[in-house]
Amino acid sequence: MTLLDWNATGLRVEARRDTPLQARFDVAGWGSALPERRVTNDELAAVLDTSDEWITARTGIKERRVSGPSESTGPLALAAARQALARAGLRGDQIDLVVVCTTTPEQPMPSTAAQLAAQLGSSAGAFDLNAACAGFVYGLVVAGSMLQAGTARRVLLVGADTLTRAVDWQDRGTAVLFGDGAAALVLVGDPTGRAGHVTHAAHAAGTPGGPVVVTDDLPGGLLASDLVDDPEGVELLTIAAGGSGRPTTADTLAAGDHFLRMDGREVFRRAVRAVTDSVLRTLDRAGCTPADVDLFVPHQANARIIDAVVNRVGLPASTAVQTVDRHGNTSAASVPLALGEVADTGRLRDGSLVLTSGFGAGLTVGTSLLRWRSSRDQ
Numbered sequence: 088m089t090l091l092d093w094n095a096t097g098l099r100v101e102a103r104r105d106t107p108l109q110a111r112f113d114v115a116g117w118g119s120a121l122p123e124r125r126v127t128n129d130e131l132a133a134v135l136d137t138s139d140e141w142i143t144a145r146t147g148i149k150e151r152r153v154s155g156p157s158e159s160t161g162p163l164a165l166a167a168a169r170q171a172l173a174r175a176g177l178r179g180d181q182i183d184l185v186v187v188c189t190t191t192p193e194q195p196m197p198s199t200a201a202q203l204a205a206q207l208g209s210s211a212g213a214f215d216l217n218a219a220c221a222g223f224v225y226g227l228v229v230a231g232s233m234l235q236a237g238t239a240r241r242v243l244l245v246g247a248d249t250l251t252r253a254v255d256w257q258d259r260g261t262a263v264l265f266g267d268g269a270a271a272l273v274l275v276g277d278p279t280g281r282a283g284h285v286t287h288a289a290h291a292a293g294t295p296g297g298p299v300v301v302t303d304d305l306p307g308g309l310l311a312s313d314l315v316d317d318p319e320g321v322e323l324l325t326i327a328a329g330g331s332g333r334p335t336t337a338d339t340l341a342a343g344d345h346f347l348r349m350d351g352r353e354v355f356r357r358a359v360r361a362v363t364d365s366v367l368r369t370l371d372r373a374g375c376t377p378a379d380v381d382l383f384v385p386h387q388a389n390a391r392i393i394d395a396v397v398n399r400v401g402l403p404a405s406t407a408v409q410t411v412d413r414h415g416n417t418s419a420a421s422v423p424l425a426l427g428e429v430a431d432t433g434r435l436r437d438g439s440l441v442l443t444s445g446f447g448a449g450l451t452v453g454t455s456l457l458r459w460r461s462s463r464d465q
Contacts, residue, residue, distance in 0.1 A: 110231030111308040113462040115177065115241075116273040117427040118170025120163045121414070122154040128263070135259045142263045147390025151266030151415030154249045161193035163269035163420075164203055164247035171243070171271040172207070179207025182273075183239035186230055187215050188222030188246045188419040190448070191253065203245065212239070219324070219447025220386050222246060222419030224312075227272075227443070227455050231309045234276040245271040248418035253326055255346035264388070265347075266415030270423030275462065277306050305438055307460025311373035313365045313453070320357050320450035324349045358392055358446045363399040365454040366444055370400075373456045377401045379440055380456075382429060386445035387411035387421040396444075406442075408434075418447065435459050 127150045128139035142148055154163070164187055172179060185207075187200040192215055200213035218225040223246035230242040247269035256262050328344035329335055339345060362385070370376065383406045385393050390411050397407050410425045417424060422443050429435050437460045444454040 108306060108458070109309045109311060110235040111277040111306045112231060112234045112274045113277055113307050113460045114272055114430075115275045115462055116171040116173070116175030117271065117423070117430055118167045118172075118174060119268065119270040119424050119427045120166035120170070121268045121424075122152040122158045122163070124153050124155060125150050126153050131263055134256070135262060137259050137263060145389075145391070146264060147393075147409070147411050148263065148415050149412045151251075151413075152268055152417075153251045154267040158249070158267070159193060159252075160189055160191050160247045160249045160269070161199055161202055163249070163267065164189075164199060164245045164271070165206055167247065167269040167271040168203060168207065168243055168245055171273050175273040175275075177241065177273060179204070179209040182207070182209050182211045182241050182243045184230070184233060184242045185209065185211050185213040186226050186242065186244050187213075188218070188226040188244070189215055189248050190217050190219045190222065190418060191248045191250055199247070200245075203243075207243075211243070218419075218445075218451045218453065219449055220388060220416065220418045220421065221445035221447045221449075221451040221453040223422045224386075224443050224445040224453035224455055225314060225451070226419075227457070228309065228312045228314060228453065230274055231312075234274060235308075237276075240276045242274045243271060244274055244423075245269060246419035246421070246423045248420050250347065250416070250418050253345065253347045255343060258346070258348075260351050261347055261349055264416050266417050268414060268417040268420040268424055270420050270427050272423060272426070277308065305458060305460070307437070307458050310375070310440075310456045310458055311369045312455040313369045313372070315361070315365060315452050317357055317361055317450040317452065320354070323354050323357070323450060324448040354450070355389065355392060357450055358388070358452075359395045359399070361450065361452045362392070362396050362444050362446055362454070365452045366396065366400050366442065369442070369444075369454040369456050375440065375456065378403070380406050380442045381439040382434065383407045383442045383444075384422055384425045384429070385443070386416075386447070387414060387425060388416045388446070402442075419445075421445070430461070435461070437461060
């Protein structure tokens with residue numbers, strides 16, 4: 088736990104964060120990639136019956152990145168992966184597993200992950216994971232499980248989507264929401280066998296409210312997770328055609344069945360409830376409370392959804408990370424984009440408890456509680 092307590096001498100000490108890990112790993116590197124083109128609300132207002140004020144009030148979005156011809160899912164994933172590997176000090180051929188979380192793969196087959204591995208010169212196992220906007224959290228749990236099982240020691244985990252290519256730009260309800268991007272983490276299974284102790288050293292002259300020095304030897308990784316689905320919401324967010332059930336034909340193209348369609352009001356209602364419940368279950372499984380969370384990094388779909396979940400769970404408002412104003416909804420890329428941003432700014436420190444949660448078409452919901460520990464793998 089992170090709650091501050093007082094010992095018998097009146098010195099301030101920090102309670103232990105000794106919750107057992109579900110999966111032990113360090114984050115050796117992270118990277119991101121965004122398309123060059125920014126599309127502002129005012130640009131959309133010039134072609135749609137909307138305004139900057141309307142979009143901002145309902146979503147919190149001010150602008151989003153829209154991919155150009157050479158910025159499809161694969162190239163964005165590759166750029167993010169290379170950045171993450173460089174930060175980790177690793178080559179592609181040193182990776183054991185590549186997982187790409189996406190609902191907009193580069194092509195039907197081979198997988199985007201297999202293409203990415205080939206471009207990196209890696210013979211690693213590779214597969215795509217499609218849990219829509221919850222994809223990265225699902226991927227984090229899957230990758231952590233494989234690391235814990237010893238199936239892999241180094242995993243390249245990527246979230247990448249270009250949903251603007253499936254958006255009907257005449258549909259105000261969806262055109263204002265989505266953006267494109269990719270982000271990656273390099274996860275390294277912890278080989279050190281750290282026992283998970285916390286050593287406390289308070290100043291001898293410490294007084295209530297005074298300084299405290301904490302040496303944190305706890306390993307990083309997943310403390311708890313929750314993966315669920317709302318079957319009653321399976322048809323609320325869809326791309327109806329283009330798969331084996333309804334292959335592409337002139338009729339499906341003419342009907343616009345390859346565009347993303349969404350019941351926004353119902354998705355909002357169900358997402359708030361489902362994410363709140365999933366977060367509370369995850370915290371309970373870890374033996375933690377909302378006050379223990381250092382950072383809440385949710386899927387960046389809508390600022391109002393994030394605010395509602397924070398209020399319902401009772402998380403400190405200062406813990407919530409929001410990038411939706413600049414990126415829009417980047418689907419499986421949204422959580423790792425936000426994680427990378429806070430890591431770059433120094434808000435993530437070793438030992439930080441990071442709560443992530445995503446929700447997407449299906450309706451899939453995934454939550455994880457991560458003890459952050461960064462390291463450069465050798």
